[in-house]
Amino acid sequence: MNIALDMMGGDYAPLEAVKGIIKCLPELPTDTILQLIGREDDISNLLAEHHLNGHRQLQVIHAPEVIGYNEHPVKALKEKKQSSIAVGFGLLAAGKTDAFASAGNTGAMLVGSMFALKTTEGVLRPTIGTIIPRENGKAGLLLDAGFNTDCKPENLNQFAIMGAAYSNIIWGIDNPRVGLLNVGEEEGKGNILAQAAYPLLKENTAINFIGNIEGRDVLEDKADVIVCDGFTGNIILKLLESLHPITKRQEIHHPYFDRFNFEQYGGIPVLGIEKPVIIAHGVSQAEAFSNIILSAVRIIETDFLNKLKGKF
Amino acid sequence: MNIALDMMGGDYAPLEAVKGIIKCLPELPTDTILQLIGREDDISNLLAEHHLNGHRQLQVIHAPEVIGYNEHPVKALKEKKQSSIAVGFGLLAAGKTDAFASAGNTGAMLVGSMFALKTTEGVLRPTIGTIIPRENGKAGLLLDAGFNTDCKPENLNQFAIMGAAYSNIIWGIDNPRVGLLNVGEEEGKGNILAQAAYPLLKENTAINFIGNIEGRDVLEDKADVIVCDGFTGNIILKLLESLHPITKRQEIHHPYFDRFNFEQYGGIPVLGIEKPVIIAHGVSQAEAFSNIILSAVRIIETDFLNKLKGKF
Structure with missing residues (x-):
């Protein structure tokens, strides 16, 4: 090759x-x-x-x-x-x-x-994702990370399919859990996009949809794949990227925060x-x-x- | 009283x-x-x-x-x-x-x-904000923090006015810098909402608008007031809230991360x-x-x- x-x-x-x-x-x-x-x-x-x-x-x-x-x-x-x-x-x-x-x-x-x-x-729309370092040593996949700032519900459903396939085939995660980034746990919560994406994900038998994922769950090992619009995803990615320089400046040396050094990751392909x-x-x-x-x-x-x- | x-x-x-x-x-x-x-x-x-x-x-x-x-x-x-x-x-x-x-x-x-x-x-829409602890000891104000998951550009413009007034009158910050949360620095970047909100904020002479604020700048002392829709704001708030329990579990004791213990803050009024x-x-x-x-x-x-x- x-x-x-x-x-x-x-x-x-x-x-x-x-x-x-x-x-x-x-x-x-x-x-x-x-x-x-x-x-x-x-x-x-x-x-x-x-x-x-x-x-x-x-x-x-x-x-x-x-x-x-x-x-x-x-x-x-x-x-x-x-x-x-x-x-x-x-x-x-x-x-x-x-x-x-x-x-x-x-x-x-x-x-x-x-x-x-x-x-x-x-x-409908290709996407890019980002690795999310988890406290337990694992990594989650969040997508879209900024390619599609405005999304339709079906885009999120397709991101879920592509993300789950990547998580499964490339990272070897069996039956990856897919979550929808949202402001609350229950179905019906969220902005118009999340509210409309939820039933699509729920009815999608090709993925293992586990429901909504709140901001507090992003760093928890709750979902292997988290889908969201690229505006929110990009803000999250860059916010998480900013933690590593902060810990360096504050002289906090800890293996978990070292994993927020996104420079070490090779990058995820355009899906x-x-x-x-x-x-x-x-x-x-x-x-x-x-x-x-x-x-x-x-x-x-x-x-x-x-x-x-x-x-x- | x-x-x-x-x-x-x-x-x-x-x-x-x-x-x-x-x-x-x-x-x-x-x-x-x-x-x-x-x-x-x-x-x-x-x-x-x-x-x-x-x-x-x-x-x-x-x-x-x-x-x-x-x-x-x-x-x-x-x-x-x-x-x-x-x-x-x-x-x-x-x-x-x-x-x-x-x-x-x-x-x-x-x-x-x-x-x-x-x-x-x-x-048009009342709002709630959240404190954002900054590395230099100061605090920023991010709003909307979850009251309004879907927003119109004029909502963000009004959040900016209310947030700047709060920052000025309650926190005593002189001529507070207002930023628009976005995926890039330049005008024209962003989702439809951010693209449309930018010119409203720019033309609003009642506030000191300094432009776009990226995810990596949220924890930096770049803007005193950051405006965004309540979906994105809520995700950010809960993500930041999750950092304190993580540092506790990882036995990282540091005064900056202690300030991510949002329980200590009294709460900001509904504006x-x-x-x-x-x-x-x-x-x-x-x-x-x-x-x-x-x-x-x-x-x-x-x-x-x-x-x-x-x-x-």
Whole structure:
């Protein structure tokens, strides 16, 4: 399999990307080729420095342009056809790679996912999720984490199907419990969206719906998958992300709060599109780059996206 | 002035309510009468035990019924006319007390506020807020915290006016910075509600609008007042409330996380109604009861609700 990695995306790219490659190489299936997209000279020099030049699992693909963090996604993708992100989506769309991962401009990655690739048949809106670290060492999945700020009830129902499939197939959770983020426990509570989504989820026999999940239950191991609109999900994600720097500043050293360092996670793929696209945190370092590559491998090996087909 | 206190509301009532009274009595203006609503025998016995029987600032008002936590607010208020909450609103509506505070059924308190009292002229939807503890020792105000799960842009604009007035008049914050909770920094970001609320807030010369506030900024001292719909606000409030029990379980002892113990706060009044109603946490103990009484005093002394009039 081929996995394309944007070497120019992220605050610490390309150096940390190279370190991440070194970290994951021993675990990579021997038939996997990493396609490293970015400025050829920069990448080749770095690979040489790290004694990786000519490694049979590494292939450099030149992309002279870079999309910056503050660039407008649609405009940047249109104008910078030679950017690492545009080249990555080009490879994916042409079938020359099996997955594309980047820690670059999130908006450009989302726009690219929508324009360069088809959505899974029947999926109204693709989604992205986030890991929620739980006190008992487990991890929950909350989605949508910001892709769809306004949602319809059926979107939440589809997020539930995609999230449950991810939790089951990729994380190995048996019959994942799905909860609806809401302001109260009982059916009938909530805003118009949550009130209308509840019966859809309840009647959906393809998922194990356990009812409403309140804000106080997000960090509890109550539901494996929590669905909500992307506005609320994004606020939660960023609020939780802010806890780690706070604990560092306050000199609180505790393994649970260390798990709020979202930089370490590899990123969850865009769910509901035909091919694997993985969007990592802009501050990704070696471990995160290693994780996104290994995530891509797992998504391809489990044939995850094909298994999603037919569920809608 | 007269302040009515529901002696039957809250998990630790009436004992902790009595302890809270003992705690605040030395700070209470000498012309203040506390009207203690609940089962007369229970209250009188407890007052006697604590050598408070016949205290000239305490008056017991008999209310034989209690509205439980799980009762349906509208039904309970209608059927239990002799409950402490119904009696409290009766006193307030009849002008026999100047403020009413309770740690009882939140829904019943909100319903009572809407049905027994008039809203401030021009206010479309009254609101409740929550304190947000900040790392630098300050406190922010986030509203709506759950009263209005679906909002219109003009609601958020009015929450901003009420929140800024509260922050200024009650907390003494000069020209409070008002932020709009959103998924990005720039104008134009967000869901339909946030996109439409932004220009209203920007053009509102009565407030000091500083723009969008992301999830990561909620705990930062970036805005004194943060406005959002009550669905998002309620999720945030309950998520933050869950941090204190987590730190306790994990044996993390730190003054900042101690401030996430929301039980200690006295509660913020319902904003946008003609008279002061203060809703406290169900798990309120002595300190919280003391604080809600002193909050009521401050709201009356500053003539806060009258100052809100004419702003809409």
